[in-house]
Amino acid sequence: MYTYSEFDESFVRNRVAQFRGQVERRLDGSLTEDEFKPLRLMNGLYLQLHAYMLRVAIPYGTLNGRQMRQLAYLAERWDKGYGHFTTRQNIQFNWPKLADVPDMLDALADVGMHAIQTSGNTIRNVTADHFAGAAADEIEDPRPVAELLRQWSTDHPEFQFLPRKFKIAVTGSPTDRAVTKAHDIGLRMVRDAGGAPGFEVMVGGGLGRTPMIGKVIRDFLPKADLLPYCEAILATYNLLGRRDNKYKARIKITVHENGLEAFRDLVEARFAEIRPEFSGVDQDWLAGIETQFSPPRLSDADTSEYDARRESDPVFRSWADTNLAPHKDPSHAIVTVSLKKPGNTPGDATAAQMRLLADLGATYSHDELRISHEQNVILPHVHRADLPAVFDALRSAALATANVGLVSDIIACPGMDYCALATARSIPVAQSIATRFEDLKLEHDIGALKIKISGCINACGHHHVGHIGILGLDRAGVENYQITLGGDGTETASLGERTGPGFAYDEIVPAIERLIHAYLDLRQGPEETFLDLYRRLGMGPFKDALYGDAARGRQADAA
Amino acid sequence: MSRRFTPKIVTANDLLEGDVIYLTADDRWSRDHAEAELIEDEAHAEIRLIHAARQSGSVVGAYLADARPGPSGPEPVHFREAFRAKGPSNYTHGKQSERHA
Incomplete structure (x- = not known):
């Protein structure tokens, strides 16, 4: 695992000291909220519905025992005894007090952690395959590259005021466990004809209000070109990306509006310009990082x-x-x-x-x-x-639930129980679905099924790539839940399709139950998953299950 | 004829705690929605909001939210305000825990 260098240590401590001063100046009235807000966001501090929220990065999802123990300490010392792990490999503390946050950040720095660039229009926490360095199907551990990207992107002067936030995901395996196709840049490790590892580079993926699957901008990028190529993408986006409309500012819109070919030409031109400036220092640096990720010495004891x-x-x-x-x-x-x-x-x-x-x-x-x-x-x-x-x-410790990849292993964003952007709750919907299927004792029979719930169109709960996606909305002052089917966040990525009108809060769990019973009735056998069945039969039988035959007939007549 | 004005309250978050707060008729900030000043007049609402926004040394993000009269004081209209007034639904944290205490 990567250990902070002296530079990392002093950089992070410096930021904490700066933020401590900023909080003091906010509290003594020297800074207005308008002045302070961008400063606190740069350090991962949000103000949500009921309290502040501190978002701490867990770079590429990796941490050691000491760091995990420190997160527990933060939870007990300054929060309400728990933390919330997010879909971006961060942890969020939901109840910190403003004056305590500098101490929390110092405690994080004690174990080589921080909250830098977990908000704002910058390059966010670089995420990676959570099985990195261990998976049987892996080409190479992607984390050294993710760490290189973290160091390169942290406080990168050119990319502190991007048109919008920017998310990079990396996987070292052909099986995509990192949803790389739903990221601004997705990096999937592949080998060239000679067997050398490099990356398939995807650009312009993302969920949110305009979901898009990332497009391949380079089939094969040699590993040594990674930083200059990413820098070329970012530089192109930084100039071309729209700043006139927040909802059109993500790179997915830039690529979509300009066309992949035109965007690629600009990136390649910029790449040709800056590639010579990368003298190889980055590769020496990467080699140093790689030694810190050397595989553990595994025991061959009897099993x-x-x-x-x-x-x-x-x-x-x-x-x-x-x-x-x-x-x-x-x-x-x-x-x-x-x-x-x-x-x-x-x-x-x-x-x-x-x-x-x-x-x-x-x-x-x-x-x-x-x-x-x-x-x-x-x-x-x-x-x-x-x-x-x-x-x-x-x-x-109530941590042995055998449900990974099953119906109750639901992704849910914090929703309107915490989030200021949410339009409806997610958590109680997830709780009710999980409890309902536990009562039915059907979970293992249903098999592989990914339900993902978001409490607003920003899609932190990845609902577009759920086999069943649920999106909570505010419809005329009442919570309403739209269902999408057929989403997939893996290497066979696809976006879910809306079934039709949404369901009220007290109707959504029965609706999900009807969908799953329809699947159980129609599948050819347990080996045909929910997603397989959807791909074979399409929306029809699920619409029937949700809205009844009559409703479907009416829609067909109208079409 | 202009549309009838929906009564409002002034709400914000406390600078230090982040907690949800409400402006009262006697110019205090209360943690309790029922203690909020129910404002029935649009012009008065604007004045109260300006008054709240001026207190940026102690409150953050003041805004007007719809409310209606209830037996023990103003009640939220929209479910978002109801959650703000109560706390999250997955734990008895926030205002609901304070009430238990």
Whole structure:
């Protein structure tokens, strides 16, 4: 894992000191709110519905036990004893007091963390595959590149006032677990004909009010060209991107309005200009970062303890079958710890849970933890013989829910329970769906299903790429929920399609239930997933299930 | 004839705590929606909002929100204001916890 250099350390401490002064000046009246707001946002501090919210970056979703323990400390010392892990591999504290925030940031700096560029029209926290460095299907660990991008983009003078925020995601695997096609820049590691690793570069993806799948701007970019090429994209966007209309300011609109070809020509021209300026220092730097991400020394101990427990304990087996993913070393496994116990808030962890996870990471996972964009915690390198002990410990803290990738493993943004931008609540909808399907005991029968819920069109809950997406809106002063079907955030990315009119708050859970019963009735077998069935049969049978045959007939007549 | 004015309250967030606050008729900031001054006159509402916005040393983002009279004071009209007045629905945090205490 990357450890802060002296430069990182002093940079972050400096920012905390600056912010401490800014807060003092706000409190003594020297700064107005208009002057202070951009300063606090640069440091991840929002003002939401009920309180301030501090958004802390977890770069590329990786943290160690000490950092996780410090997040627990922040939660207890300055918040209400919990934190909320987000779809952007950040953690949010929902109840800090303004005067405490500089101390919180100092405590974060103690463990090499910060909240810089978690807001504002800058390059945000670079996200990555949460199985990075562990996945069996990986070409290379993408995190060194993500760290290089983090260092390059932090306080980059040219990119502090972009037309709009800018998000980069990177995956080292052909299986896209980082939703790279829904990012301003998506980087997917591929090999060239000679076998050398490089990137397929996608640009102009994004969700929000105008969802778009990223377009391939370069089929293959050599690794050594990454920084100058990203800089060329950003520079082109910085000049061309619209500043007259907030809703047309993201790069997806820039690419869409100018056309990919024209945009690419400008990027390539800029790239040709600046490439010679990159003398190779960045590559030396990258090599240094790579040594810090050298793979852990894995034990080749016997795994029979795992096999025995799996044989004898059906609860353990169910958890293992659902929450483990193949590690590149077959005697190890990647453990996904679900933060989606039915009835709980998706992505929330208490301080006690964070401490336990920190301990488990330190003891059983080479001191590494990950946060996934699906709002779960990953222990990436667990030896199979240790899985029974990990499971027992997780169970003692209500963290052993066996539901990863299933109906109750729902992504939900904070929605109108916290967020000032939200138009409806998301959390209680997620809680009700999860609880309902737990009661029905159908979850494992339903199989792979991704439900994603956003409380406004900004789509923090990724609803467009949910197999079932739910979007909460305000319709004439009442919460109303639109459903989309067929979204997919992986390498086969697609945007969900709207089913039709939305549903009231008390109608949305029964509507989801009808959809899932329709799927169970129509599927050819358990191996045909909800998404497969949707792709085979389309919207028709789901519309029938949602609105009844009659409603469908009327719509057909009208068309 | 102009449309009938929907009664308003002045609300904001407290600078230090971030908590939701309401302007009262006697110029205090209350944490309780029911203590807010219910303003029935449009011109008066504008004046009260200007008065609130001037207090930028202690309050943030003052605005007018629709409200209606209730048995124990003004009540929110829109569900967003109802959530602001109560707290989140997933935990008994915010104002609802203060009431329990």
